[in-house]
Amino acid sequence: MRILERLPRESGRDYALRVLKDNIVHLDLAPGSQISENELAAEMGLSRTPVREALIELSRVRIVEIYPQKKSTVALIDYAMVDEARFMRNQMECAVAELVCELATETDIARLRECIRMQRFNLESYYSDSLMELDNRFHETLFQIARKQEVYRLMQGIAIHFDRVRGMALDTVKNHRIVADHEMIVSTIGSRNKSAARALMEQHLNRYRIDEAGIRARYPQYFAEKKQA
Amino acid sequence: MRILERLPRESGRDYALRVLKDNIVHLDLAPGSQISENELAAEMGLSRTPVREALIELSRVRIVEIYPQKKSTVALIDYAMVDEARFMRNQMECAVAELVCELATETDIARLRECIRMQRFNLESYYSDSLMELDNRFHETLFQIARKQEVYRLMQGIAIHFDRVRGMALDTVKNHRIVADHEMIVSTIGSRNKSAARALMEQHLNRYRIDEAGIRARYPQYFAEKKQA
């Protein structure tokens, strides 16, 4: 497991959460692998309590499974879960895009353009690692403008299912395409064209579609059996 | 505070959660009131640990606010929060209604009709307390048919903000209206009419609109100041 640096005034619980999430999305804690409060606590230099609290929180979004008195595991990849995360994001982002057309002030739009400027800069300097971060910031800003920050937070909670498979995909998303999308979206927001904004957002989110079958073929042991309906 | 009966194999944490939620929505734990892990634990006959875990979970949906080393409080009513909960529900329910038109089998539709049958029975026998429960079951069934159960669970998490003000409203929703809505919705689902199902669902959810100003006037001390944007 990769142990991150603990931030200045970060609580033990938040630290444990951050470390666990990082290791889960990067597959250092493999899907299906068993995890133990004791071991994790020892590795992070904490006691069981904050680690346990973090695990409980992760189990709420079904990325960790706790079997009382037996064991806890990192959840296997369940495409039903991934689909729910994507579905929720699609619906909320599109609705937010429309709302932003109504609500955005000139200052708001300037903030969005600033996001995009940083993304462009990032593209040219080939630090493509952090583009995802800037991408997230752009979308979060949209939710802020629409006054739907809590919805964004909840969404991010289950988004970890999606993020985990995103990292496994072979064909990475073309980054310049993403930034170009952002520019068009902001432009339609500026012209207050709700239906266009929604349509562009829908198209934009579709770029993140991933090759489920390909990943499943390469890592069959990471996948849960499809449940019967 | 109202202490509920502990269920057979219910964990301490789940029990604490249930008791806390119940007391929060029924205002026995008033908005803004201070709560202490120690006191709550004593009242429920538990130790701090499970109570604390429950409080952490409630703080995730911002219905409880934890100020480390200072105090914890029941959140004041924040209409921004209520709006987010309603927004999320509206969007997801409408999208799910469309999905159900595609996915519902005859068996699924029979399940929905059974829900409605029980609601009708309930209407006639004037046990109107539990109609909300049956109403919830109907909507949850829709999410199950659409294979979006986790989305439903997340939604229910912040729905507590909405439920709390719902109980404070003077003019109660006309119950027979709700059941009639359900019947029309199922009927459009049966005919696979997506746009009609969405429209009916939107109309249906609008029946839950509440008189914000009226409640605020009666219970000003329960409300948070409006934040500056």
Next chain:
DNA sequence: ACTGAAAAACTAGCATACAAGTTATTGACA
């Protein structure tokens, strides 16, 4: 070598003790 039961080594849930920080109280002094 195989079977099966006892025992040891795990698991997470819960209780409790302590630490670190904040607030309320007390009481001396002006």
Next chain:
DNA sequence: TGTCAATAACTTGTATGCTAGTTTTTCAGT
């Protein structure tokens, strides 16, 4: 009576011990 500092009484965060349940291991008996 009023001020202010010491202190006591809270708060939540974390560590640790104990309980109850499950799994694994051990080892006797065949």
